[in-house]
Amino acid sequence: MTTRRTAFFHGIKAESPILLGTIPFGLIYGVSARSFHLPPVLAQAMSVIIFAGSAQFVVIQLLNASVPAGIILLTACIINLRHALYSASIAPHLKQRGWSWRLLLPYLLTDEAYAVSIIHYQGPDKSPFKHWYFLGAGLILWLTWQIGTAAGLLLGAHIPASWSLDFTLPLTFIALVIPALKKRADAIAAGTAGLAALLVARLPFNSGLLVATFIGIALGLLSEGGEKKQHSSNESSATGEKQPRAQELTASEGAGMVDTQEEKRK
């Protein structure tokens, strides 16, 4: 029997392994802010007001480089655009909730809270209190991010760069992504988005992240469409015999897929 209380604590419990990556990330942010001579109050206020780690990192770097405020705002918006995708993805699950939930939960909609909550929302559990689970996950992440920031600001130069604590961020995301790769189309979306991100890394204002994401989504959709077509042709006729192999080849090459599918239509 799930109650609000147990759902809330289950959310905290599900989020807690991720905190192992959040603490060092918060530390590094605090340490960097100090090394850029940013007022500690300002750096801490950013963790409360913005509450988006990667954007905060970029903002303090740009502030340090005396980049104009308008450009900094634009850059932060582009980096945070992915949250619009999270918002759309979580939206169907919040339709039944009152306006206070729909105003509070978006504030807590970070990469880490989203990843844990969406898995719970899409899971087999029929609990009516999944928003409490989201709240638990979001709040514990919020608290940890604030403490991590404060600790980094206090410790400052005592944490050497050779500890490579910033590496906990990609590690956290690796731990979240790999189990989410359930179908081949997911793996194709992830692989092509990653490869594309390497190629477009030099695009201005960190816009490469979004470009790469859209490339990954497009190829994921294409490969999924290809799989469906393949299934239906296998069922309906024997002429589809050669298609599975062609499908595998095109899927593994990723980028070659569009051409081959068009050829098939001819």
Added chain:
Amino acid sequence: MITWLLILGIGAATYATRLSFITIFSKREIPAPVLRVLRFVPVAVLSAIIWPQLFLVNNAFDLSTANPRWLAGLIAALIAWRTRNVLLTIGVGMAALWILQWVLH
């Protein structure tokens, strides 16, 4: 002062972004094609964040031993795949990076 205004602006923009579709879709159904697209969002965006941090050093592709991060990341990915354990993935990944840094330098 301008910095504080900037931070408030970024905070408001970030919140508005997170609020956007939750508000738009609160009264109407989400079209099926949109849902198909949304399913790929988490894996695509997280990968696009991960890969450059593993394979790029100062914006240049680096698969040499001077960059131990891609190898440590690969080990972490294997652990994540075999165990699905977040704590173990982060722990082994960090240990792998430290050992590689120590061995290679």
